[in-house]
Amino acid sequence: MSGGSSGGPWLADFTTTGKGTLVSVNSSLDSLTPSKMYGGVWGATAKKVYERAQRG
Numbered sequence: 001m002s003g004g005s006s007g008g009p010w011l012a013d014f015t016t017t018g019k020g021t022l023v024s025v026n027s028s029l030d031s032l033t034p035s036k037m038y039g040g041v042w043g044a045t046a047k048k049v050y051e052r053a054q055r056g
Helices: 044-055
Strands: 009-012 021-025
Antiparallel strands (some): 009 021
């Protein structure tokens, strides 16, 4: 990846039917190796926040 990829999704268990789980987003570029992007993997707390937001 390169600059401009920030915010792009990281998907786990992605299938050909288009379903998957969003586990992170690109959030930082490695200045020494510009082809590498990083993003913290979300855990149970992020899932709870998302579920709460969906309820309104």
